[in-house]
Amino acid sequence: MKSDMDQNKNEPRKEAIIGNAHLLDLEVLVPDRAVRLLALGHMARSSAPTSKAKMSEPLTAINYLVVSTGGDILQMMEAVRKIKEKNPRLKVILADSLESPYFPVGTLNQSNKPAGVERIIPVSREMAEASRSLLHHQAGILTGPGGGLAGCVAFALANKIGIEATVAFTITNFNMNLLDQLLQ
Numbered sequence: 001m002k003s004d005m006d007q008n009k010n011e012p013r014k015e016a017i018i019g020n021a022h023l024l025d026l027e028v029l030v031p032d033r034a035v036r037l038l039a040l041g042h043m044a045r046s047s048a049p050t051s052k053a054k055m056s057e058p059l060t061a062i063n064y065l066v067v068s069t070g071g072d073i074l075q076m077m078e079a080v081r082k083i084k085e086k087n088p089r090l091k092v093i094l095a096d097s098l099e100s101p102y103f104p105v106g107t108l109n110q111s112n113k114p115a116g117v118e119r120i121i122p123v124s125r126e127m128a129e130a131s132r133s134l135l136h137h138q139a140g141i142l143t144g145p146g147g148g149l150a151g152c153v154a155f156a157l158a159n160k161i162g163i164e165a166t167v168a169f170t171i172t173n174f175n176m177n178l179l180d181q182l183l184q
Contacts, residue, residue, distance in 0.1 A: 017056045021181035023168060026139050029155065034164040037154060038062070039141060040182075041172035059087045059182055063165040066093045066154040069102040070146030071173030077114055079179040084116035086183060091118040093157070095149035095169075098122040123152045131155060135171070147171035 014025035016038055023038040030037045065083070067076060080092050094117055096103050103113070103120050113120050128148035135141040135151055143151070147170065154169035161167070172178065 016061070018059055018061060019056070019182045020184040021178070024139070024141065029134070029138055030158045033158065033161075035158045035161045036166045037158050038166060038168040039135075039139075039147075039151075039171045040065075040168050040174075040178065041143070041147070041170060042178065059083075060089065061166055062087070062090060062168045064091045064093060064154075064157060064167045066095055066150045066157065066167065066169035067174040068146035068150040068170055069094055069096045070144070070149065072175060073102050075175040076173065077116075079174050079176050080114070080116045082176075083179055083182070092116055093118055093153060094120045095153040096120055096122050097128075097145075097149060098124045121153050123149045127152045141171060143171040146173060 014027065016023045016025055016036075021040060023040045026037040026039055067080065069076065084090060084092065094103065094113075101122060128145060128151075130148075131151035132143055132145075132148035134155070135143055135147065141147075150169040150171070154167050158167050170178070
């Protein structure tokens with residue numbers, strides 16, 4: 001774990017490092033829970049040198065990965081396929097828009113979901129916006145609609161899990177560039 005100073009609150013912000021990816025540890029959003037909640041995205045990094053060997057965790061440290069269906073769907077599905085090759089036990093959950101889904105619920109039942117995907121969960125626009133607001137006001141993170149979709153499902157999962165587990169979710173589009181950061 002590494003800490004950067006949060007500019008707004010002048011408090012340490014915890015990070016988990018997997019490969020070259022810096023994931024924000026959002027323990028503030030899951031207090032008194034056994035689950036660890038991590039936000040994954042393209043983030044600015046501190047210029048302070050770090051000792052990667054001491055702080056880096058393996059990809060297998062993530063038990064659940066919640067990915068928004070926003071962005072380039074083909075790149076996202078390729079990144080899902082490759083991450084499952086590297087960590088077959090990882091459970092990938094897609095957060096899809098209820099109003100304009102990539103995977104309509106009526107035409108895609110859970111048995112016909114894309115390869116490597118554990119489950120597809122539709123999220124309403126209002127719930128996605130509430131998640132974006134929570135991320136902004138409680139964790140100081142600004143994200144777009146995709147981050148709101150993934151955050152909503154990740155928060156619900158984190159609240160439901162009664163075991164020690166790590167739930168990571170994307171706050172930006174999940175694609176090969178983001179995957180490469182996790183795998184380096």
